[in-house]
Amino acid sequence: MNERVDPQVLARARARVLGVPSTDAAEPVPSGVRTATDGARVWLLPEWPDGATPALLEEYDTAPMPLDRAGQARRVLAAALRCCWLRLDDAPWPGTAAPVGHVLEVYGGMTRGDADLARRWATGELRRLADTGWLLLDEDAGTVRPGPRTALWPEGSLASLRDLLRRLPHPPPSAREESAGE
CATH class of the missing domain: 1.10.10 (Arc Repressor Mutant, subunit A)
Structure with a gap:
């Protein structure tokens, strides 16, 4: 079985498990993520599909910000x-x-x-x-x-x-x- 996982799906899964990971600015950025940098660190943020509303993300249990209150x-x-x-x-x-x-x-x-x-x-x-x-x-x-x-x-x-x-x-x-x- 040699199926390749979509990098964006993999990035979203990593973000769900790890939160918002950061890496050294010199490290390569994987596919499927957007980045935010403050100079020394780069934060890897998953790219959500266009039109993915908070309600849709919540339906698939991938809400970007789980909130109790x-x-x-x-x-x-x-x-x-x-x-x-x-x-x-x-x-x-x-x-x-x-x-x-x-x-x-x-x-x-x-x-x-x-x-x-x-x-x-x-x-x-x-x-x-x-x-x-x-x-x-x-x-x-x-x-x-x-x-x-x-x-x-x-x-x-x-x-x-x-x-x-x-x-x-x-x-x-x-x-x-x-x-x-x-």
Whole structure:
């Protein structure tokens, strides 16, 4: 049996098992993937067929972002982008690292209820978003930045996201000052 597996199918299967793997920038890129690079590393992102809606991907159990609490995950992602994508006229990728505490503070400004519970849930969502490539979380350094999946957002889709982020609570002043000095 000498059947050849479609590289795009193989890439999607690898992404499903491994998440969003990264490799050294000098390594060759396999077929069936798109890449996002920040200079030293290249993230391998599967190419989904044209017209593959989230509902279709979910039907085949290949949802690109498995979510238990989808609304909360979207709010945590928005809070992280608010802190890491400070120059909204630029592309979100590769973004700027921001302290996790700043993200949790912005998220806290977006929610009501028990603040401690919200922080714990948001911390869990940060980890899930990192596992699926939407964010890069460095728990040792206590920082987060946009993940390689944000590099795939087409420019035409960013206008409404930029508008939304402008309406969110501002990151703590130190985050804005650090970005202005870069």
